[in-house]
Amino acid sequence: MASNNPEKSVEPIIIAVEPFGGSIRNHQPQLPLVFFDDAAVTRGDGVFETLLLHGDHACNLERHAKRFVASSRLLDLPEPNLDYWIAATNKALEQWRERTDRDAKCVWTYTRGRASTGIPTAWITVTAISDHVLEQRQHGVKVMTSPRGYTIDRVETTSTDDEGNVVATSSPVAPWLVVGAKTLSYAANMAALRWARGHGFDDVIYMEGDKVLEGATSTVVTVRGDKLRTPIPGGDILPGTTQAALFEHASQHGWRCKAKELRREDLLRADSVWLVSSVRIAARVRRIDDVKLERPDNEDEIRALIMGALGA
Structure with missing residues (x-):
């Protein structure tokens, strides 16, 4: 049965991102993108950001980009080239606007990549916002x-600064719990x-x-x-x-x-x-x-x- 929601007929946009720069290319959503040995599939080892595409811009882009970089650092992933990611996002937004004027969900995904190559994998998706979210x-x-x-246990320590003041600091017991x-x-x-x-x-x-x-x-x-x-x-x-x-x-x-x-x-x-x-x-x-x-x-x-x- 055909949906009465016009957004259901808007095909997702998938853009493959070269983590270290290169071409920005579209990927057919009906074709597979992630390999069987990608860390995203086998370990959930990667980071992502979800942005709202509204009008002619990606909302809150600067904050999302900064958190994306911070998340990548915490997982010891190579630092993403933000100019490249933003260019890919703008391309995806332009393509989405050619199809509809509705808001969309844009997801940046960056993984540790295939076990067989050790090269990170990255892509951007743009999809319609679900009726459930709108409701x-x-x-x-x-x-x-x-x-x-x-819970994340923390160790409290104290030290003295150059002026003799006691300074309290806190650090996680298990810093790898990111x-x-x-x-x-x-x-x-x-x-x-x-x-x-x-x-x-x-x-x-x-x-x-x-x-x-x-x-x-x-x-x-x-x-x-x-x-x-x-x-x-x-x-x-x-x-x-x-x-x-x-x-x-x-x-x-x-x-x-x-x-x-x-x-x-x-x-x-x-x-x-x-x-x-x-x-x-x-x-x-x-x-x-x-x-x-x-x-x-x-x-x-x-x-x-x-x-x-x-x-x-």
């Missing part, structure tokens, strides 16, 4: 809270989302005891009065590009924005709670576990603020 943008989400299932990188190892996150949906929820907010961490694929933001708050990024919380853009934009419009440790009670007493991410942009949390969150009077204002931060 959550509009109607919000019900979330369950859950432990992530692991939670701060946006890696391809998302099986646990997807399993958490399937579990949530199987139990009547749309999404998950990870907790460490009573401490709020992040969503399975999003950053948590609370609104109370003129204050926007988010958990402190770093360590076992991935820095959010959409949240960073929102805080910069909102600060310029008189909002008081701060990253701080959030507790469950902070979620429940907030005027509103949002899950923000690149493609879904903003989904208001309508329910947390068994607690219903009322629609705030300024929902449209907050939504417009987040959209404005991305130029969407």
